[in-house]
Amino acid sequence: MKKRQLIAPGALAALVLSACGGGGGGTGSGDIDVVEDGTLVIGIHEDPGNLFRSLNNSATLSQVFPIAYEAPVWFDEDGEAQPWLAESWEDTPTEVEWTIREGVQCPDGSELDAELVADNYRWILDPDNGSTAIGTVIPPDAEIDHDNDARTVTVTTETPNSFLMAQIGIHPIACREALEDPDSVAAGTDGTGLFELVEAVPGDHYTFERKDDYDWPREGAPDGQTAGVPQTVEYRIVENPSTRANMLLAGDLNIASVQGPDEDRVAETVDVLMEQDRINAGIAYSQAEGMPGEEEEVRIALTKALDIEALMQVNTSGNGEIPTRLATLEPEICQYDAVGPNTPSYDPDEAEAMLDEAGWTREGDGIRTRDGEELVLDFAWTTRWPENSATAEMMADMWEEIGVGVNHDGGDHGAWTENVFSEGSTEHYEVMWIGLNHFMPGALGAYVSGDLPPSGNNFAAIENEDFAAALAEAEDLSGADACDAWEQAEAALYSSGDMVQIAMQPDATYSQGVEGTIAPGWPTIAALLLTAD
Structure with a gap:
């Protein structure tokens, strides 16, 4: 081409x-x-x-x-x-x-x-x-x-x-x-x-x-x-x-x-007029009070149940890769891989053991419960790309294998935006689709820290002390000088299961x-x- x-x-x-x-x-x-x-x-x-x-x-x-x-x-x-x-x-x-x-x-x-x-x-x-x-x-x-x-x-x-x-x-x-x-x-x-x-x-x-x-x-x-x-x-x-x-x-x-x-x-x-890597798919777990994702062990267990490589292949029709960081658009001010070394690895058996340890248990092939409450995830996702529906269904199947139920709430991007950025959304959805695209990580930090909607954009109510500490170090520097600290900040997000990056692919525009x-x-x-x- x-x-x-x-x-x-x-x-x-x-x-x-x-x-x-x-x-x-x-x-x-x-x-x-x-x-x-x-x-x-x-x-x-x-x-x-x-x-x-x-x-x-x-x-x-x-x-x-x-x-x-x-x-x-x-x-x-x-x-x-x-x-x-x-x-x-x-x-x-x-x-x-x-x-x-x-x-x-x-x-x-x-x-x-x-x-x-x-x-x-x-x-x-x-x-x-x-x-x-x-x-x-x-x-x-x-x-x-x-x-x-x-x-x-x-x-x-x-x-x-x-x-x-x-x-x-x-x-x-x-x-x-x-x-x-x-x-x-x-x-x-x-x-x-x-x-x-x-x-x-x-x-x-x-x-x-x-x-x-x-x-x-x-x-x-x-x-x-x-x-x-x-x-x-x-x-x-x-x-x-x-x-x-x-x-x-x-x-x-x-x-x-x-x-x-x-x-x-x-x-x-x-002819190709333009080609740019675009992050299609990722998720964030709500950490609002009383939500399952408030506990780090649960977030990591849910992540370990996901075969991210398989999900990426489905989401990109075999033409993509797993993202390496938050900001991937050109011109890339920061370049590093914070995702690969820090995302919990695929291990359904360990995921089940972690949920057992956290008190979410099940009998036979049923849904896990704790204190009489079922572990069922309300999942808000967007139909922006045709492959998103299949990806969301595949994720639900993987969670079902470890005894976690899913209620789907998929819609177009306008409906998704209204759902996850509305007041109280962090207490309604346990899992939310996320596909952020920008050329500088600083513009994306507000989605994973700070105030909740509607006064802010932290739609998963993420609180991560290690992220905040690295972010404070980064914010004393300007431009590319802050990239090393941003790498450490992102590493803290992925290692604690705050968010999961799933799929990125070249997005070509033809003319x-x-x-x-x-x-x-x-x-x-x-x-x-x-x-x-």
């Missing part, structure tokens, strides 16, 4: 349509014939849900919102931050100060200023808004100041964070209407990006139009007059991978990802009728670097 330079999914706002795809007539742009005012059609596998990023952390939304919004910084292929809405910045593990550049306009014609950027962060911190970005973007204890005259925004936190600048800097900035009326952008957009949403038909398609007057691109990116930039970008929801493959091969889609058995026939004829080079790297909102030749 021919591979183009790797990009992050959704970094599509600047792709140039070539004369073999899209609509309209061809014109010259360097050595490439491009389509003027064409239509770029992108197939995505599920509806992204609420389009306001501060209320929806869905990975699918990451494929859609980036063409309409911008952020303070983006990260190049070397993992270095580059200016975007912020022309400069100063940062430490406890403070970031942006200097916001001039000339950036919102859809209502007003200019982006420091107060609006600051208000985006204040909106996230307001608990009444129910933002999913608390902790993952803005630390809950952060204080926000701004100076419109100096065009500065300052974020200060008492708790050090090795990746504070990156976490804050990659979040999309919304304009005033979105903050005042979030419902207006649930199926709309209000950002400073090159495109704006003009039609939304949830479950079917989302159509964006180019802003011809967009003239404030970051360095190296196109503006509204760049030759070959599509006039229209349409995201079509095509849930079935076979259908996406057929549409891509027939020319009805310019861009789509295809997984499973259909991928081979697509790869034979269609036809487009040309361009785009710098790799999450976040997609910051990874739009394209040349028009």
